[in-house]
Amino acid sequence: MPLPAKGVCASALQAIGNTPVVRLQKIVPTISADVLVKLEYFNPTGSYKDRMALSMIEEAEARGTLRPGMTVVEYTGGSTGSSLAFVCAVKGYPFKVVSSDAFAREKLQTMRAFGAELMIVPSVGGQVTPDLTPRMIEAARELAKDPGIYWTDQLHNADIITGHEKLGRELLEQIEGPIHAFCGAVGTAGMLMGVARALRQANSQARMIALEPASSAFLSTGKAGTHHVEGIGIGSVPPLLDSAFYDEVRGIDEGEARQMARRLAQEEGIFAGVSSGLNVVGALQLAQELGAGHTIVTVAVDTGLKYLAGDLYEG
Ligand SMILES: Cc1ncc(COP(=O)(O)O)c(C=O)c1O
Structure with a gap:
């Protein structure tokens, strides 16, 4: 994509990426490594998912599998759908979302705001039950039989990794000196794999750590459990997760994660x-283990505004 002429973006799509990196000041113990956080909520829909939505669409355009006049389809509960709806709106593709009434009304409304057409798969009592995702996938698969449909199929789409490589390249440009460790929670694994690929290409020796909710630590223990951290811990090994590109998996306590989200807002303004x-809980563990003189990097995935309807910031 060409650079903006004289600082003006040709479209809102050029506002994706080039997000700031901030050094944590207060929540890092004095004798520990530096913890740097890339603020991905600066992306247009407030999430790093804008990067992968753009790459899924533009890589398909480049291959000719997505052409003008076609309709884009995806099954999603939220952030990916909002990002795809945004990219499709700018590019002029109709976007059909298979979603469910089990997901937050705000997320469904965001997709509608960008002009997406929603197909709601009814849930049982508003719960995300084990049969819900398979039913949504089936509905998307059925729609994708139409040759006028392009199904982005995020869980199996390696174009996501290409989109997140840019995040990794930006880190290399923004951070002076070596990155000793990078950690990130895994959903599709697109972000972790993209950053790992960019760092490896630059011969970085950074240790790559995949994070997951401790109560559903499928990657570390092979056992899925209940958790409430949106977007991660899918209860199986995501097809894009390649063991050659990470060194370790850690389970992180969900309660600590929620408390850290509140501390980030109150003490660091994040x-x-x-x-x-x-x-950030994962990054702080690494910072204490590696100690002063090291640099640990992670990302703030999305904006707290997406969580105002829940209880995260209540009280
Ligand atoms: C809020 C949130 N955090 C983290 C992730 C995980 O990112 P990735 O799918 O790139 O592994 C997602 C993915 O949906 C997400 O929505």
């Missing part, structure tokens, strides 16, 4: 979601 809190 207003983000639960998975961002979880990322």
